Amino acid sequence: EVQLVESGGGLVQPGGSLRLSCTASGFTFFSYEMNWVRQAPGKGLEWLSYISSSGSTIHYADSVKGRFTISRDNAKNTLFLQMNSLRAEDTAVYYCARDTPAAGNQFDYWGQGALVAVSS
Amino acid sequence: QSALTQPASVSGSPGQSITISCTGTSSDVGGYNYVSWYQQHPGKAPKLMIYDVSNRPSGVSNRFSGSKSGNTASLAISGLQAEDEADYYCSSYTSSTTPGVVFGGGTKLTVL
Numbered sequence: 205e206v207q208l209v210e211s212g213g214g215l216v217q218p219g220g221s222l223r224l225s226c227t228a229s230g231f232t233f234f235s236y237e238m239n240w241v242r243q244a245p246g247k248g249l250e251w252l253s254y255i256s257s258s259g260s261t262i263h264y265a266d267s268v269k270g271r272f273t274i275s276r277d278n279a280k281n282t283l284f285l286q287m288n289s290l291r292a293e294d295t296a297v298y299y300c301a302r303d304t305p306a307a308g309n310q311f312d313y314w315g316q317g318a319l320v321a322v323s324s
Numbered sequence: 325q326s327a328l329t330q331p332a333s334v335s336g337s338p339g340q341s342i343t344i345s346c347t348g349t350s351s352d353v354g355g356y357n358y359v360s361w362y363q364q365h366p367g368k369a370p371k372l373m374i375y376d377v378s379n380r381p382s383g384v385s386n387r388f389s390g391s392k393s394g395n396t397a398s399l400a401i402s403g404l405q406a407e408d409e410a411d412y413y414c415s416s417y418t419s420s421t422t423p424g425v426v427f428g429g430g431t432k433l434t435v436l
Binding site: 307309315 | 327356357358369371375376379413417421422424426427
């Protein structure tokens, strides 16, 4: 069974940093492209970042470019999101999501989400 | 990246059919067949319902179907059931500024 489990969320002050992890199981993690998507309270979904299976290709949404860094450790079946210079508007549930084997950044499995709250 | 445009809400009675539209541009919906639809119940993670415009993942009911014409994609649900009540989001690959994904604002489906 495919499972994605996020961890590392919590309360952080504005300007602070946080690192999210997403531990994968039930599939060959190193073969799949991965993404981070977030959802602010009561709002819609927002794609944040993509990383290829090898980690050689990375893309970011404009809203987080320069502040967030996606990475992966294929030996540990883990995806990461390093979040720096956090703002109140970054408060959201953060999901990791697996790309379908088909192309085009479509997400067939999602984690349960990790809540990040940015507040003083 | 600008969000795709979806109606804020739609409703229908059990057994009826509804359609949710998703309008983008030639840089996303109109330019690629990488449109997908997600169902999200309150407090839950999104679930993939349609990918590549009209393909259903294994296990998704054939009451759900997708299509596209020009810059507008659509999700149709036939034989509405109470458990279909949820938020629905479309998404598309986009090449507008940086390669990535753009989502619609979401549509709340109410089963009357």
